Amino acid sequence: MNQTLIQKNHMDVYWHDYANSMGDIPITEAPLTEKASIIGRSGLMLLSCGTGAWRVRSSMNTLAEQLGITCTANIGLMSIDYTCFDGDNCFSQSLCLTNTGVNTSKLNRLEQFINEFQKEGKFMSGEELHAHLDDIEKIHGLYSPIALGFAAALACGCFTFLLGGGLFEMVCAFLGAGLGNFVRCKLAKHHFTLFLCIVSSIAVSCLTYSGLLKLAEALLAVSTQHEAGYICAMLFIIPGFPFITSGIDLAKLDMRSGLERLAYAIVIILVATVTAWIMALILNLKPVDFPDLNLNQYSMLIFRLLASFGGVFGFSIMFNSPISIATSAAIIGAIANTLRLESVDLIGFPPAAAAFIGSLTAGILASLIKNKVGYPRISITVPSIVIMVPGLYLYRAVYNMGAMSLIVSASWFASAMLIILALPLGLIFARILTDKSFRFCT
Incomplete structure (x- = not known):
């Protein structure tokens, strides 16, 4: 059967929709929804690499601290339920993977992204950050x-x-x-x-x-x-x-x-x-x-x-x-x-x-x-x-x-x-x- 005829059971999340209307302002000045989208997507990508919940939550917390908000997350094998607060507003989201596996190469790149966020990422716009995460997400497999x-x-x-x-x-x-x-x-x-x-x-x-x-x-x-x-x-x-x-x-x-x-x-x-x-x-x-x-x-x-x-x-x-x-x-x-x-x-x-x-x-x-x-x-x-x-x-x-x-x-x-x-x-x-x-x- 042609694979294109099979309807996806998990719908795609269009991450750039969170950032397109916000212009080129730094992510630290963006609305809560845009900040939360970066945190949630990064956590979901880390989860897709096979790493444990403690590491995923730790990375999401690091991003939240740099963005000046609070994040709580409930993490499973293939899904994340998380909530972000900024003092005045609250944003909750539930995200799910289509499959699970292990990809240590992508994990290495994501940890570099988290570690360098304070020096570089917090000065980028939401659109630029999602574009950077797009590049990391393309690391499907190094080997045939x-x-x-x-x-x-x-x-x-x-x-x-x-x-x-x-x-x-x-x-x-x-x-x-x-x-x-x-x-x-x-x-x-x-x-x-x-x-x-x-x-x-x-x-x-x-x-x-x-x-x-x-x-x-x-x-x-x-x-x-x-x-x-x-x-x-x-x-x-x-x-x-x-x-x-x-x-x-x-x-x-x-x-x-x-x-x-x-x-x-x-x-x-x-x-x-x-x-x-x-x-x-x-x-x-x-x-x-x-x-x-x-x-x-x-x-x-x-x-x-x-x-x-x-x-x-x-x-x-x-x-x-x-x-x-x-x-x-x-x-x-x-x-x-x-x-x-x-x-x-x-x-x-x-x-x-x-x-x-x-x-x-x-x-x-x-x-x-x-x-x-x-x-x-x-x-x-x-x-x-x-x-x-x-x-x-x-x-x-x-x-x-x-x-x-x-x-x-x-x-x-x-x-x-x-x-x-x-x-x-x-x-x-x-x-x-x-x-x-x-x-x-x-």
């Missing part, structure tokens, strides 16, 4: 679906090694994840619904991995034990960003945003894991253990550093990060994730405790780098710990539930939940230690 496919392939290939897979599993997961994410990006680019994008991409990933495995079995007599890696080919779908930001929002008592983000992440997890389970039944795949890699301690350490770097770099590119931000996140992720894995193997830490230490380390390192290079903290911290999200555990929980092995399923699910809880807690405490403004509820 093919590039994002390669990013997912790199991330999942490295993820496979970190979960215990060998070279064969890494190659199959690389190709499966690459094709799967390519399909997802192509469908998302044409605005297909979330469920269709998830189901289609997971099906393609599983079919690709299974096809390569069957071909290798026939031509190279490869062991069927290598089928364990098919789970890794679908881990690009794990919603690490909303998982982590939901925990941060809940810690700041932004209950609406935190719960909505958590529900969104759970929906993706459920659809993805159930789809993968159905594909496993169709293709006769089972989540068995990986063959032993037979690597010594020092070789494992080096390969873990390299795989963690590659995995975080791939995930960061999938979040539309520029190369510089992706590299910074990858360096942090390599250190933090390797520390997590070594804590389990060498010290015997429980996986959840090790996850807390890893995310705490990532948060502290991100704060140190942020102060030097000026990147948004969340664009570095979240990609660096997404690789720690236990997608394998969640899948095995659903698989065993489907097989009615409820005790085994509950064990995998409990282990996954402890790690998922530990990851945002680590970032939260790192933020409390390094950011004075985050320590208080004001």
Whole structure:
């Protein structure tokens, strides 16, 4: 069907209508409605980048203070209800996104806009400010679906090694994840619904991995034990960003945003894991253990550093990060994730405790780098710990539930939940230690 024939469910907001009749006067002298339009639009654009409610509200407050008004905002996953006061008048508005996602490149530009508003923005007219926001809004994606496919392939290939897979599993997961994410990006680019994008991409990933495995079995007599890696080919779908930001929002008592983000992440997890389970039944795949890699301690350490770097770099590119931000996140992720894995193997830490230490380390390192290079903290911290999200555990929980092995399923699910809880807690405490403004509820 021709896309132009589909009527939009969310009507467009014509932002320039707020400013066209006001001339070229500075925004600080404009009426309340025009000031509020800048604040609301900036907040909505920040929300569209995937950042949490606390950051969105903080940015809206910064703009309001520069414009000499008061702003209160109630923020969810995809909508903002806000009210602006100037002492005499009051203006309220409800704004809604058409979709949600992650775009750290746009987030970086928006934070620059907020930080430079006092020096430059407050002297511009409303029309000029909306034109500037138009330019930022055009930053849809730095990378093509093919590039994002390669990013997912790199991330999942490295993820496979970190979960215990060998070279064969890494190659199959690389190709499966690459094709799967390519399909997802192509469908998302044409605005297909979330469920269709998830189901289609997971099906393609599983079919690709299974096809390569069957071909290798026939031509190279490869062991069927290598089928364990098919789970890794679908881990690009794990919603690490909303998982982590939901925990941060809940810690700041932004209950609406935190719960909505958590529900969104759970929906993706459920659809993805159930789809993968159905594909496993169709293709006769089972989540068995990986063959032993037979690597010594020092070789494992080096390969873990390299795989963690590659995995975080791939995930960061999938979040539309520029190369510089992706590299910074990858360096942090390599250190933090390797520390997590070594804590389990060498010290015997429980996986959840090790996850807390890893995310705490990532948060502290991100704060140190942020102060030097000026990147948004969340664009570095979240990609660096997404690789720690236990997608394998969640899948095995659903698989065993489907097989009615409820005790085994509950064990995998409990282990996954402890790690998922530990990851945002680590970032939260790192933020409390390094950011004075985050320590208080004001």
